Amino acid sequence: MPFNNNDISATTPLLRLKGIRKEFPGVVAVADGSLDLYRGEIHALVGENGAGKSTLIKVLMGVHKADRGEIVLSGEKVHFDSPIDAHRAGITTIYQEFTLVGTLSVRANLLLGQEKTRKGIIDNNYESESARRIFEQLGIKIDPEKRVDQLTVAEQQMVEIGRALLFDARVLVMDEPTAALTPREVQTLFGILRGLTANGIGIIFISHRLEEIFDIADRVTVMRDGRTIETRPVKEINRKRLIELMVGRPIEDEFPRPEHKIGExxxxxxxxxxxxxxxxxxxxxxxxxxxxxxxxxxxxxxxxxxxxxxxxxxxxxxxxxxxxxxxxxxxxxxxxxxxxxxxxxxxxxxxxxxxxxxxxxxxxxxxxxxxxxxxxxxxxxxxxxxxxxxxxxxxxxxxxxxxxxxxxxxxxxxxxxxxxxxxxxxxxxxxxxxxxxxxxxxxxxxxxxxxxxxxxxxxxxxxxxxxxxxxxxxxxxxxxxxxxxxxxxxxxxxxxxxxxx
Structure with a gap:
């Protein structure tokens, strides 16, 4: 189900965050946060540190309770008291720092929290078969018996994605997913994300690497000072304008090159x-x-x-x-x-x-x-x-x-x-x-x-x-x-x- 910007006016969003506000003592972390995510869409969420992105996602995941605003999932208002509630509703976040248990096997991590047992004993065969099935769906090869701490960073990320799919995720939030990946691994990841959206999964993609926004995202939402500033199709905005929206001022040159004397x-x-x-x-x-x-x-x-x-x-x-x-x-x-x-x-x-x-x-x-x-x-x-x-x-x-x-x-x-x-x-x-x-x-x-x-x-x-x-x-x-x-x-x-x- 590929995403089409031209169809959204007649389509119900998969996920809608509307008018979210979250205050902490002495600080308004999010003053007015809004975002619509559609089925099959990769939606970039960008902004400077402190813009409110992380808090907005934590409200979505039930980590924080919003002071105002609403969350609508598939047309119905929802409220999550914890990340477990969000997971059960099909919303999963993969953070920059993974939540895997390094000393456990890949298959054990994939089904952590939803193990299948027989007479109180974990069904290892079921775990192995589930791992093989999900990796086949993702088009990757990882040994289910291998310990997670023996995997590369890219492989660990695939395990996180696989676990989200086993939880039947409809919405996948990815926080700085490429920070420790090589260019080749980034392209592999992007291929997998496009495959997920083809199956109707909506992805919120958070990254400071702007070139990736233009490579992978369909639309982009900019937050600044706790507010949603603008949402645009990526093809309708350029890098310079995106940066200006993020920082709130004109940027003459992204990479300043003042003249300096080169000596001995x-x-x-x-x-x-x-x-x-x-x-x-x-x-x-x-x-x-x-x-x-x-x-x-x-x-x-x-x-x-x-x-x-x-x-x-x-x-x-x-x-x-x-x-x-x-x-x-x-x-x-x-x-x-x-x-x-x-x-x-x-x-x-x-x-x-x-x-x-x-x-x-x-x-x-x-x-x-x-x-x-x-x-x-x-x-x-x-x-x-x-x-x-x-x-x-x-x-x-x-x-x-x-x-x-x-x-x-x-x-x-x-x-x-x-x-x-x-x-x-x-x-x-x-x-x-x-x-x-x-x-x-x-x-x-x-x-x-x-x-x-x-x-x-x-x-x-x-x-x-x-x-x-x-x-x-x-x-x-x-x-x-x-x-x-x-x-x-x-x-x-x-x-x-x-x-x-």
């Missing part, structure tokens, strides 16, 4: 080798933004970790400002002015339970310590100066890092490394999981660092991004450099992919 070579890597790298050589000049592109597993993150001393190298040299340096640990890297913003800011960059100020100070305590005591007055003063300069939105210095938005978490890491006076800054997936407004601020910040004469390396799987902000691009493949793009402004995504595959 500051970082030179010669024949660097490690477990997954072989004889890697490249250089970065002061004021230059070097993009590092390639498919997942190409060795980009491994290169960054070797340069930062997080992994042990088996050979090669690192030269900073013409001098050979020994980098055997992150401490050595920091001492020599090298910093790394990891791709996993929550797992490897921040200590989430610590305050924003404590996270800022982790690499800088020596600067404020006297005879083993921290000068807290100086520490706090430096912290607030960086907060002001980088426009980090926090309630106080004591606010926990886990409570900050993705963009502010990333800027907090930048503040930490700027305080160390780093001259080489490596960004690994700097805008993953942050909204378009925060992305724009991050691009401005990267350009500001380059204008200060620092050598910048940006690793990104987002091809429009790496093409938009880089002065030069190196493409990696299977632990080696596959090619280099000098004239970035004349290059295309196809040029990068031709080197990467």
């Amino acid at each position: 070579v500051r970082l030179r890597v010669q024949n660097l080798s490690g477990e997954k790298l072989e004889n890697l050589s490249f250089e970065v000049r002061g004021g230059e933004i070097l993009g590092l592109a390639g498919l997942m597993g190409a060795g980009r993150t491994e290169a960054a970790r070797l340069i930062f001393g997080a992994d042990k190298s088996t050979g090669g040299e690192i030269v900073l400002d013409g001098k050979n340096v020994s980098v055997r640990s992150p401490r050595d890297a920091i001492r020599n002015g090298i910093s790394l913003l990891t791709e996993d800011r929550k797992g490897q960059g921040l200590v989430l339970k610590l305050s924003a100020r404590d996270n800022f100070s982790l690499a800088n305590l020596k600067s404020w310590s006297r005879l083993g005591w921290i000068d807290q007055k100086q520490e706090t003063a430096r912290f607030y100066e960086r907060v002001k300069n980088l426009n980090i939105k926090i309630s106080s210095a004591e606010q926990k890092a886990e409570d900050l938005s993705g963009g502010n978490q990333q800027k907090l890491l930048v503040a930490r490394w700027l305080e160390t006076d780093s001259q080489v800054v490596i960004f690994d997936e700097p805008t993953r999981g942050i909204d378009v407004g925060a992305k724009y601020e991050m691009y401005l910040l990267i350009n500001e660092l380059a204008a200060m004469g620092k050598a910048i390396v940006v690793i990104s799987s987002d091809l429009p991004e790496v093409l938009g902000i880089s002065d030069r691009i190196i493409v990696m493949k299977e632990g080696k450099i596959a090619g280099e793009i000098i004239d970035v402004r004349k290059a295309s995504q196809e040029d990068v992919m031709a080197l990467a595959v």
